[in-house]
Structure formats: C-alpha cells, structure tokens
Amino acid sequence: MTIPADQPSMLASMRVDGQVAVVTGAGRGIGRGCALGLAEAGAKVVAMARTAAEIDEVVGEIEQRGGTGRGVVCDVQDTAAMRTAFAELEQVDILVNNAGMGIAGSILAYDDDAVRAMIDLNCTAAVFVAQAASRHMIEQGRGVIVNLSSTFGKNGRPNHCVYSATKHFVEGLTKSLAIELAPKGVRVVAVGPTAIDTPMTHDRLHDPVIGPDLLSRIPLGRFGQVADVVGAVVFLCSPAASLITGTTLMVDGGWTAQ
C-alpha cells in the first residue's frame, strides 16, 4: 500500500486498518507487544503462539482494548503444521517474523542442542515462515514482512557467537528477499533492537555484571521496553513506510552508531 496522493493526515498513513497481520511468537515479549500494537493500529491480528493459554491471554487483551484478533496454536519449528496454519488463512498482509531465542555461551561452552535449536528457530523457521507468508502476499500483489534482527545482527558480541550469527543471517534474508519480492509488491524489512526487557532477557539485564556492561554500550543510557520496538514495527508495516524495503530500522539507543 502506498500513501494516497491526497492523504489528508500523516498520522492516518501510519494506520493499517483492515489488514491481516500475522505475528509469530505472539504469546509474550516483543511478539505480544506487536500483536497488541498492530491491533491498535487497525489490523486484524492473527496471533500465533505455542500454547492455547498464551493465545487466550493475548487475544483477550486485544479484544479488551477494542481490537480484532484471533489465535492459532503454532510451533513454527513444526514446519508441516506451520505451513498448514498459513494455508488455512485467507489473507496475509503483514508478517512479523518474531519467534526467536538467544542462548548465551562461550564457544567452548556451547553444546549441540543449544546451537542447533538457535539455528533451527532463528534461521530455518524464519525462512519457512517467510515462505508461507510470501505465498499469500505474492498472490495478493502486496504485503510486508518484518523480521526480527538485533544489534547482534550488525555487530559481534563475545559469548553470543551463534545468536549473533543467526541474526546476521536474518540481515541477509531481509536484503535478498526484499529484492526478490519487490517486483511482486511485497516489502521485506527488519527491526534491530538493542537489549529489550522481555522474559527472554530480564535476568541478564538485571545481572549485576552483565547488566551494567550492556548498558554502557547504549549511548541513550537505558534498556529498551517492548513499546520501543512496537512503534518501529507498526510504522514499517504502514503505508507511511511504503518506500522502505531491504533495510533494518535499528531500535538500539545508538549502540550500532559507535
């Protein structure tokens, strides 16, 4: 969607009224925030999460705030089930390709399970979810995919070599897919958050050694909240961002500017 030439209001072009927005990993953290934010901006949200309890909570919250949402139980690492879930949707205008995990560890400490789990979720599942959404978007001739990158997708970080590598993968996926899908009317972008206080990171951000070290890398001097990421995601999904593709909007307090 582009901004209508006679758009009377810049703010109106940041809404996504009536668009179907699928969010993976919507049960908590950034995914939950994106589901709520996109619903507030007018989207019909399909919240994909691993458990019915998570879905009930987030969809209940969307409806309580006057939005439209429904839930689909979906483990994105179960590729066959994920494809079925997407095939059953009639329309997909927006995908927030959010489900991901980060396991810290030195190179000698990483075991098979941690390495394979991160690559399977952050890389392989991200590709197949984007593929499943792309089928709808190519047929519709429009759509937006927002991938979750990270400051660690731009910079290296000790004790995070695998997580950082998976987010560099997301950067490459975003750029190449953006070029491939541009002629089909589909935009592909990413957001790159710094340390955001979510269930995934909470303990590390409040660790007396790790917390201050992370904070010292952020020129704006604070950790992010989920809302900091949600605003960027909603903007990128909206007509106001209709000329933006193949790039990552950093939400990092200046981390990667250094």
Ligand SMILES: NC(=O)c1ccc[n+]([C@@H]2O[C@H](COP(=O)([O-])OP(=O)(O)OC[C@H]3O[C@@H](n4cnc5c(N)ncnc54)[C@H](O)[C@@H]3O)[C@@H](O)[C@H]2O)c1
């Ligand atoms: N929190 C941060 O500091 C931060 C910074 C940069 C990037 N990110 C990225 O943002 C995304 C969300 O992170 P978060 O902090 O909200 O994490 P989180 O752990 O709080 O939430 C992740 C969500 O993904 C879901 N999930 C995990 N595996 C899944 C699977 N196989 N199928 C479906 N859902 C699955 C979880 O159930 C959970 O609801 C991730 O891709 C993460 O790498 C987070």
